[in-house]
Amino acid sequence: MASTAEPEAKTDLDAFREEARAFLAENFPPELRGKGNLLSSVEEASEESPAEKAWRVAMGERGWGTPTWPKEYGGGGLTRQQARALEQEMAKVGAWNPIGGMGVMMLGPTLLEFASEEQKHEHIPPICKGEIRWCQGYSEPNAGSDLANLQTMAEDKGDHYLVNGQKTWTSGGQWADKCFCLVRTSRADKHKGISFLLIDMHAPGVEVKPIKMISGMSPFCETFFTDVAVPKENLVGEEGQGWTIGKRLLQHERTNLSGGGALASLNAQPLHKVAERYIGLGEDGKLADAELRVKIADFEMRWSAFLLTARRAMEESKAQGGVSDISSILKKAGTRLGQERAELMIEIMGYRGLGWEGEGFEEKELSGTRAWLFGKATTIYGGSTEIQNNIIAKRILGMLDHQ
Amino acid sequence: MAVLNEEQEMLRDMAREWTKNEHPVGAWRKVRDAGEPFDADAWGAMAEMGWAGIIIPEAHGGSDFGWLSLGLVVEELGKSLAASPLIASALAASAIALGGSEDQKTEYLPRFASGELIGTLAFDESPRHTGLTASTSVHDGRLTGTKAFVHEASRAGLFVVLAQDGVYLVEKGQGMSLSRRAMVDMRDHAEIDFNGAPAHKLADGGSDLAQKILDRARVLTAAEMLGMCQAVFDTTLDYLKQRVQFNQVLSSFQALQHRMADLYTELEIARSAVEGGLQAIDSGFGVTEAAAVAKATANDALHHISREGVQLHGGIGMTDEYDVGFFLKRARVLEAAWGSSSHLRDAYAEMKAY
Numbered sequence: 001m002a003s004t005a006e007p008e009a010k011t012d013l014d015a016f017r018e019e020a021r022a023f024l025a026e027n028f029p030p031e032l033r034g035k036g037n038l039l040s041s042v043e044e045a046s047e048e049s050p051a052e053k054a055w056r057v058a059m060g061e062r063g064w065g066t067p068t069w070p071k072e073y074g075g076g077g078l079t080r081q082q083a084r085a086l087e088q089e090m091a092k093v094g095a096w097n098p099i100g101g102m103g104v105m106m107l108g109p110t111l112l113e114f115a116s117e118e119q120k121h122e123h124i125p126p127i128c129k130g131e132i133r134w135c136q137g138y139s140e141p142n143a144g145s146d147l148a149n150l151q152t153m154a155e156d157k158g159d160h161y162l163v164n165g166q167k168t169w170t171s172g173g174q175w176a177d178k179c180f181c182l183v184r185t186s187r188a189d190k191h192k193g194i195s196f197l198l199i200d201m202h203a204p205g206v207e208v209k210p211i212k213m214i215s216g217m218s219p220f221c222e223t224f225f226t227d228v229a230v231p232k233e234n235l236v237g238e239e240g241q242g243w244t245i246g247k248r249l250l251q252h253e254r255t256n257l258s259g260g261g262a263l264a265s266l267n268a269q270p271l272h273k274v275a276e277r278y279i280g281l282g283e284d285g286k287l288a289d290a291e292l293r294v295k296i297a298d299f300e301m302r303w304s305a306f307l308l309t310a311r312r313a314m315e316e317s318k319a320q321g322g323v324s325d326i327s328s329i330l331k332k333a334g335t336r337l338g339q340e341r342a343e344l345m346i347e348i349m350g351y352r353g354l355g356w357e358g359e360g361f362e363e364k365e366l367s368g369t370r371a372w373l374f375g376k377a378t379t380i381y382g383g384s385t386e387i388q389n390n391i392i393a394k395r396i397l398g399m400l401d402h403q
Numbered sequence: 404m405a406v407l408n409e410e411q412e413m414l415r416d417m418a419r420e421w422t423k424n425e426h427p428v429g430a431w432r433k434v435r436d437a438g439e440p441f442d443a444d445a446w447g448a449m450a451e452m453g454w455a456g457i458i459i460p461e462a463h464g465g466s467d468f469g470w471l472s473l474g475l476v477v478e479e480l481g482k483s484l485a486a487s488p489l490i491a492s493a494l495a496a497s498a499i500a501l502g503g504s505e506d507q508k509t510e511y512l513p514r515f516a517s518g519e520l521i522g523t524l525a526f527d528e529s530p531r532h533t534g535l536t537a538s539t540s541v542h543d544g545r546l547t548g549t550k551a552f553v554h555e556a557s558r559a560g561l562f563v564v565l566a567q568d569g570v571y572l573v574e575k576g577q578g579m580s581l582s583r584r585a586m587v588d589m590r591d592h593a594e595i596d597f598n599g600a601p602a603h604k605l606a607d608g609g610s611d612l613a614q615k616i617l618d619r620a621r622v623l624t625a626a627e628m629l630g631m632c633q634a635v636f637d638t639t640l641d642y643l644k645q646r647v648q649f650n651q652v653l654s655s656f657q658a659l660q661h662r663m664a665d666l667y668t669e670l671e672i673a674r675s676a677v678e679g680g681l682q683a684i685d686s687g688f689g690v691t692e693a694a695a696v697a698k699a700t701a702n703d704a705l706h707h708i709s710r711e712g713v714q715l716h717g718g719i720g721m722t723d724e725y726d727v728g729f730f731l732k733r734a735r736v737l738e739a740a741w742g743s744s745s746h747l748r749d750a751y752a753e754m755k756a757y
Contacts, residue, residue, distance in 0.1 A: 272757040287757050296757070297748040302672075304692075305700045309675035312405065319406045329668040392667055393660035397640060400655055 027058040033094035060129030065099025074125035103127035137181030154183040173221030194242035215373035335378035342372040418479035440591035441486040450518020463512035474626040481630025491555035495522025502608020525550035546602035556593035571602040587732040618694035622680035625701035635712040676700035
């Protein structure tokens with residue numbers, strides 16, 4: 001089924017590949033090879049080395065950290081094929097994308113769809129350059145799964161809103177420059193009273209308190225707004241449109257949460273390799289613990305079917321030009337498997353998989369413990385598994401609520 | 404659903420329309436009640452539409468559309484439990500395409516492509532699939548051994564038989580006797596006693612020919628199971644939307660919504676695994692591993708969905724009048740075929756050397 005246009009398209013793509021290779025040769029510092037992007041929202045911000053900064057700036061200037069976003073807002077303006085080629089060329093030399101975080105994963109795509117021209121020009125370029133860290137102001141103490149119950153008020157004061165209230169589980173709030181926030185502009189209607197507002201985290205009246213988690217880490221914060229003045233031009237969309245915009249952003253979040261989990265584990269060693277080291281093979285060449293061997297095989301096979309599903313969701317979405325139905329199962333299935341993997345790691349490593357700190361443990365073992373504990377959050381945040389089940393039942397399967 | 408080309412979409416739509424209009428589950432019910440292995444007219448129609456030749460090279464009378472294409476048809480047939488020798492015959496044909504001499508290909512493949520000849524694999528010798536081991540032996544071109552639970556056996560004209568030293572073709576005729584094995588799925592199974600049957604080796608397939616055939620058997624069986632998963636899921640969802648208790652349709656109960664969400668997740672992951680297996684055969688890359696994943700995933704999904712299908716239908720799900728029980732019975736037979744999930748997990752670990 002080769003189309004006649006293909007040879008020419010291939011030539012263009014080859015030319016682009018050369019351009020990408022040349023750019024990487026010139027700009028990617030070899031000492032960063034395979035180091036990966038540490039600029040994750042759930043880990044502490046580590047100080048950026050000069051090489052890391054140079055790499056981020058180079059990618060940001062080119063817009064290639066957000067390869068398919070429009071050029072006029074600082075994106076790369078690449079076609080999907082070109083973006084894929086870039087990804088492949090980067091993988092070949094061990095390069096990674098230094099531009100990330102919530103601005104890229106969630107806010108950017110949402111602004112592209114809903115924001116005014118002025119807002120796009122103001123907020124998207126710094127995201128493409130990795131200059132601004134965004135955090136998400138959604139959950140509140142009494143608005144978790146029932147998100148629309150949120151109470152943080154934005155009172156109309158003519159040229160600005162006066163914001164009062166409390167957000168919680170603000171990922172990376174202590175390091176963020178700005179916050180995309182769901183606020184209440186009216187008490188008259190639960191859903192239509194919600195608006196989508198961009199708030200400066202350095203503004204007077206914003207206070208952030210990290211929350212210490214069972215993992216010992218503090219990736220989340222409580223955020224307090226006390227009489228915070230927010231200019232009206234920071235309202236995205238119309239007043240009362242926040243629920244629609246906010247939900248669309250959550251779709252991006254879900255896709256990324258499951259995808260992110262998948263990517264993280266792709267780089268990790270296969271479970272059976274870890275087991276070979278900790279448990280060893282018997283004389284028959286099989287893992288010495290027969291039951292664990294079966295559990296590992298079961299996990300690895302299901303993991304491989306999940307990766308095929310993630311790939312299929314991507315291909316379908318591309319072909320349909322919209323989010324495919326099965327994207328709705330990725331978060332639920334991916335996070336569940338991620339947790340199973342972490343539990344199996346502990347089972348494989350025994351006591352050494354439960355070290356908290358200090359001597360007697362390898363660095364990898366200690367970070368495994370923390371990852372296991374942190375991983376419990378994945379089926380709770382970003383819409384818990386139970387909420388995902390509600391979404392699948394209602395939106396995909398058409399099962400309606402009690403009347 | 405994998406992204407298809409135009410040819411594949413047409414093929415799938417044709418299979419879907421035909422199955423829905425000409426061969427729904429009701430057709431299988433008639434075949435069963437008549438005590439036939441399958442509806443010969445329906446098999447004729449399938450062959451007429453070219454389905455018997457989908458994986459046979461054009462030079463030998465097929466269309467060479469590939470395994471994903473065949474899988475699409477098999478899935479549609481699985482939805483209505485259409486009894487046919489399509490899978491068994493395609494596997495026998497693929498064995499010859501992979502390992503036959505030019506003469507063997509010329510002799511058999513066109514007859515497979517036209518549907519005139521039916522073939523089947525005779526590999527397993529015990530009630531559980533235990534891999535590629537066989538005690539069946541061949542001396543001076545005569546094959547001797549007993550093969551257990553051979554699918555579509557009674558109408559097959561050619562048997563592809565696993566022996567100690569390779570894979571052989573045995574034509575129906577002297578030196579063999581068939582004993583029917585009536586199983587819960589009411590399909591055409593038999594034990595076959597070969598006693599000095601004339602046999603010809605498939606000599607050109609390399610040392611892993613039997614594995615290649617087994618991989619294809621796993622994936623194609625998984626494709627039928629995928630169709631069954633989809634059908635049971637769809638009818639169960641329809642039922643929950645119609646059945647009223649406590650003045651509410653059952654589908655409004657959250658306890659049932661979450662169970663259906665779980666089944667939907669399993670169904671879609673099974674779809675990815677099966678399509679991944681079919682695509683692996685077409686590309687020739689990582690086939691054995693992909694086939695094990697496809698079959699194990701389909702096994703587990705169909706096991707769960709067929710159980711829940713009966714449970715969620717309540718009492719009527721237990722009646723012969725309702726279709727859902729047919730799927731439960733066929734499901735267990737296919738779960739046992741070419742490797743249970745526990746066998747496949749062991750095989751997978753072995754592939755990865757742990």
